[in-house]
Amino acid sequence: MQLIDGKAVSSQIKQEIAAEVEQIVKNGGKVPHLAAILVGHDGGSETYVANKVKSCAECGFKSSLIRFEADVTEETLLAKVRELNDDADVDGFIVQLPLPKHISEQKVIETIDYRKDVDGFHPINVGRMSIGLPCYVSATPNGILELLKRYNIETSGKHCVVLGRSNIVGKPMASLMMQKAYPGDATVTVCHSRSKNIQEECLRADIIIAALGQPEFLKAEMVKEGAVVIDVGTTRVPSTVTKSGFKLTGDVKFDEVAPKCSFITPVPGGVGPMTIVSLMRNTLLAGKKAIYK
Amino acid sequence: MQLIDGKAVSSQIKQEIAAEVEQIVKNGGKVPHLAAILVGHDGGSETYVANKVKSCAECGFKSSLIRFEADVTEETLLAKVRELNDDADVDGFIVQLPLPKHISEQKVIETIDYRKDVDGFHPINVGRMSIGLPCYVSATPNGILELLKRYNIETSGKHCVVLGRSNIVGKPMASLMMQKAYPGDATVTVCHSRSKNIQEECLRADIIIAALGQPEFLKAEMVKEGAVVIDVGTTRVPSTVTKSGFKLTGDVKFDEVAPKCSFITPVPGGVGPMTIVSLMRNTLLAGKKAIYK
Numbered sequence: 001m002q003l004i005d006g007k008a009v010s011s012q013i014k015q016e017i018a019a020e021v022e023q024i025v026k027n028g029g030k031v032p033h034l035a036a037i038l039v040g041h042d043g044g045s046e047t048y049v050a051n052k053v054k055s056c057a058e059c060g061f062k063s064s065l066i067r068f069e070a071d072v073t074e075e076t077l078l079a080k081v082r083e084l085n086d087d088a089d090v091d092g093f094i095v096q097l098p099l100p101k102h103i104s105e106q107k108v109i110e111t112i113d114y115r116k117d118v119d120g121f122h123p124i125n126v127g128r129m130s131i132g133l134p135c136y137v138s139a140t141p142n143g144i145l146e147l148l149k150r151y152n153i154e155t156s157g158k159h160c161v162v163l164g165r166s167n168i169v170g171k172p173m174a175s176l177m178m179q180k181a182y183p184g185d186a187t188v189t190v191c192h193s194r195s196k197n198i199q200e201e202c203l204r205a206d207i208i209i210a211a212l213g214q215p216e217f218l219k220a221e222m223v224k225e226g227a228v229v230i231d232v233g234t235t236r237v238p239s240t241v242t243k244s245g246f247k248l249t250g251d252v253k254f255d256e257v258a259p260k261c262s263f264i265t266p267v268p269g270g271v272g273p274m275t276i277v278s279l280m281r282n283t284l285l286a287g288k289k290a291i292y293k
Numbered sequence: 294m295q296l297i298d299g300k301a302v303s304s305q306i307k308q309e310i311a312a313e314v315e316q317i318v319k320n321g322g323k324v325p326h327l328a329a330i331l332v333g334h335d336g337g338s339e340t341y342v343a344n345k346v347k348s349c350a351e352c353g354f355k356s357s358l359i360r361f362e363a364d365v366t367e368e369t370l371l372a373k374v375r376e377l378n379d380d381a382d383v384d385g386f387i388v389q390l391p392l393p394k395h396i397s398e399q400k401v402i403e404t405i406d407y408r409k410d411v412d413g414f415h416p417i418n419v420g421r422m423s424i425g426l427p428c429y430v431s432a433t434p435n436g437i438l439e440l441l442k443r444y445n446i447e448t449s450g451k452h453c454v455v456l457g458r459s460n461i462v463g464k465p466m467a468s469l470m471m472q473k474a475y476p477g478d479a480t481v482t483v484c485h486s487r488s489k490n491i492q493e494e495c496l497r498a499d500i501i502i503a504a505l506g507q508p509e510f511l512k513a514e515m516v517k518e519g520a521v522v523i524d525v526g527t528t529r530v531p532s533t534v535t536k537s538g539f540k541l542t543g544d545v546k547f548d549e550v551a552p553k554c555s556f557i558t559p560v561p562g563g564v565g566p567m568t569i570v571s572l573m574r575n576t577l578l579a580g581k582k583a584i585y586k
Contacts, residue, residue, distance in 0.1 A: 106426070122420070123416070123417045123420030123421045123424060123426070124416045124417050124420055125420065126419075126420035126421075126423050126424060127415070127416030127417055127418070127419035127420030127421070127423065128416045128419075128420070130419050130420070130423055130460070130464055130465075130468070131416060131419060131460050131464075132460070133399070133416070156487055157487045157488060157489050159489075165471050165472075165473075167423070167424050167425070171423055171424075171468065171471070172423075174467070174471075174481075174483075175423070175464065175468075178458050178464070178467075178483050178485065179458075180458075185485075185487040186487075187482065187483065187484050187485075187487075187488040187489070187494065188467075188482065188483050189480065189481065189482040189483075190467075190471050190480065190481050190482075191480050192471065192478075192480075194449055194450045194478040194479075194480075195450065195480040196450050196452075196480070201480065
């Protein structure tokens with residue numbers, strides 16, 4: 001069993017990006033600039049955004065954090081989005097989700113200029129990904145592809161089971177794994193809350209991508225010998241052991257599943273760190289205008 | 294075994310649309326207007342477009358056919374697309390594919406205003422479909438959903454195998470069958486040219502949607518007793534029996550597969566007629582501005 005070390009890979013990618021940025025600047029190019037809009041003070045969102053800002057620094061990017069209180073109106077938020085769309089210095093930006101209930105997330109996402117949508121949530125980017133055109137691929141699926149690549153994991157003709165059909169992980173993951181590409185070219189099965197016989201489906205899988213958000217859902221008896229298991233789950237489960245009072249728990253019962261795997265990602269330290277680094281990769285692409293002019 | 298009669302369903306839907314258009318006009322509304330651009334004189338395309346124009350008449354729509362010779366420049370074609378985008382009388386339009394090689398189909402598709410893209414090929418419509426937002430769903434998948442609906446075929450929790458991963462059938466079909474909706478909520482497996490054990494996958498399927506374009510690919514020994522089989526294939530196979538010298542042949546070896554099925558679509562007369570009727574349904578939606586304002 002080989003542990004997929006997302007932390008190590010992400011740290012290496014950040015170094016690669018930083019080296020490229022240095023080169024760009026040396027050649028008189030522009031420092032990539034990521035802006036992030038944060039609404040309210042949700043603990044999780046604060047942490048994510050702080051980590052994104054920190055990662056920008058590590059990559060040599062410029063970053064801007066724009067804060068609004070939780071009672072900001074949708075109109076004010078949309079006006080800021082439009083301002084960032086028009087700001088030539090901003091190469092890409094994100095609006096940290098979730099947003100307060102009085103604001104339509106979909107409206108915000110669709111207001112973002114797709115050419116600056118480094119989160120890859122705009123329908124144009126989602127559609128282009130499905131069609132197989134160059135686009136910003138959303139962070140988590142993008143990070144998983146990169147892990148598969150860096151560990152030279154064979155995917156062509158493999159049976160890949162995706163657990164979950166969310167718009168930000170399950171669906172794009174399925175779409176990417178079936179593309180004519182590497183990683184890709186897999187036979188893909190998507191299971192979800194309505195699926196019967198999930199155990200049977202998983203037992204047939206060469207690659208399992210678990211993104212249900214159900215702590216320790218995937219157990220040893222659901223995994224065949226030699227499978228590759230990618231754990232996307234990050235549920236905060238109360239814990240008496242940690243200082244914070246909770247523990248990030250994946251969708252995989254790691255201790256019993258790991259011995260059966262050829263490759264497995266831990267939680268934390270697997271997919272998580274790759275997510276932010278994917279955003280950094282998209283920001284670099286945006287800075288270079290590599291996807292859209 | 295029940296035969297799914299796409300011809301009968303499509304004819305009924307056209308009557309329903311015609312009745313609705315009559316009502317719209319009676320209430321002082323606008324007659325929906327579909328425009329079609331046809332480049333060159335490809336036999337298949339000529340037939341398709343002629344059928345679309347004929348269907349428009351049956352539905353009470355206004356239709357316009359715009360023809361270009363095969364040597365039209367991309368710029369001239371794009372200029373016409375932009376003209377139709379701006380033409381307030383045209384509710385929706387299509388550019389019949391395939392296009393001559395010197396013209397980028399993708400560029401043409403992306404130039405069409407997505408609000409008039411009744412073929413549902415624009416990345417925005419593809420992306421919105423994947424996310425589960427209102428959009429123009431492309432004709433063939435849309436037609437298949439409608440058949441499943443009209444025959445009350447249960448899909449929730451069923452195992453659906455999609456054979457083929459094309460952008461116009463396989464991928465959107467998979468995406469739709471996994472949505473939280475009816476038809477949908479199925480466990481979906483997508484197989485393609487790189488898949489191993491397609492027989493094994495198919496044998497486990499409650500619903501098989503065959504869209505590989507390989508005549509008579511699906512044989513009796515690949516289908517379990519009681520399965521629903523939807524045949525999207527329409528390959529022209531040479532024939533000494535027909536006047537035209539060819540015979541439309543599906544992806545399913547109908548004679549041997551049909552006896553095992555609970556439901557099956559024939560070729561011709563199954564999915565085919567539904568495809569054009571889906572375009573009519575999208576045109577009606579466009580006329581009513583039901584999806585986009």
